[in-house]
Amino acid sequence: METKYKNTTIRITSGVYEPCEDSFLLADAALAEIKDADHILEAGCGSGIISAVINANTKASIIGIDISPHAVKCTKENGIQVIRGDLLNCIKGKFDIIIFNPPYLPTREFEKEKGWMNAALDGGPDGRQVIYRFLDDAGFYLVNHGKILMLVSSLTGIEEIKSRMLSLNFSVEEVVQERFMFEQLVVLLATKL
Numbered sequence: 001m002e003t004k005y006k007n008t009t010i011r012i013t014s015g016v017y018e019p020c021e022d023s024f025l026l027a028d029a030a031l032a033e034i035k036d037a038d039h040i041l042e043a044g045c046g047s048g049i050i051s052a053v054i055n056a057n058t059k060a061s062i063i064g065i066d067i068s069p070h071a072v073k074c075t076k077e078n079g080i081q082v083i084r085g086d087l088l089n090c091i092k093g094k095f096d097i098i099i100f101n102p103p104y105l106p107t108r109e110f111e112k113e114k115g116w117m118n119a120a121l122d123g124g125p126d127g128r129q130v131i132y133r134f135l136d137d138a139g140f141y142l143v144n145h146g147k148i149l150m151l152v153s154s155l156t157g158i159e160e161i162k163s164r165m166l167s168l169n170f171s172v173e174e175v176v177q178e179r180f181m182f183e184q185l186v187v188l189l190a191t192k193l
C-alpha cells in the first residue's frame with residue numbers, strides 16, 4: 001500500500017502502523033518547527049512517514065528508531081536511515097529535536113494486538129507507559145534547549161503528561177490541537193531548560 005503526503009510517497013508494508021491523522025498532524029508540527037541545520041531523531045518511526053516528509057521538505061538530518069523489525073525494514077525501504085532499538089537506549093549523541101508519535105492508547109490485557117502491531121498501539125493500562133519511559137531518558141539525548149515534539153491524545157491524559165514534562169525540567173506548550181471523532185489529538189512541544 002502507498003501513502004502520499006507533502007512531496008512524499010512511501011510504501012507501507014504488512015505489520016507496520018498505517019499513517020493516520022496523528023502521523024500527519026505531527027509531521028506538520030515538525031515542519032513548522034525544524035530548521036535546516038537541525039539534527040533530528042524520530043523515535044517509533046513506523047513506516048518512516050514523518051521522517052520522509054521532513055527529509056523531502058527540509059535540509060535537516062534525520063534518523064529513525066523503532067523496536068519493530070517490520071517497521072525498521074519498511075522505514076529503510078522508504079529511504080530513511082534507521083536503527084532497531086528499544087526507545088533511546090542504543091542512541092549515541094545528542095539531537096536538536098526528538099519527535100515521537102508513541103503508542104498512546106490505554107490497553108487492557110484482552111485488547112492487545114497480536115505480534116509487533118501491538119507495540120504501535122499499546123500504551124499500557126493508562127496509555128502513558130511508553131511515554132513516561134521515553135520522557136525519563138529524553139533530556140539526556142537533547143542539546144541545551146533541545147526540543148521534544150510528541151503527539152498525545154485526550155484518551156492518554158494530556159495534563160498528566162505535561163506535569164511529567166514539567167517535573168523533568170522541560171517547559172511545555174501545546175502547538176496543535178485537533179478533534180477526531182472520539183478524541184482530541186494534541187502535539188506537545190517540550191523544551192529542555
Ligand SMILES: C[S@@+](CC[C@H](N)C(=O)[O-])C[C@H]1O[C@@H](n2cnc3c(N)ncnc32)[C@H](O)[C@@H]1O
Nearest residue numbers: 019023044045046066067068086087101119120
Ligand atoms: C503510533 S506508531 C507511529 C508510527 C509512525 N511514527 C507514524 O506516525 O505513522 C508507534 C511506533 O512506535 C514504535 N514503538 C513502540 N514502542 C517502542 C519502543 N519501546 N522503542 C522503539 N519504538 C517503539 C512502534 O513499533 C510503532 O512503529
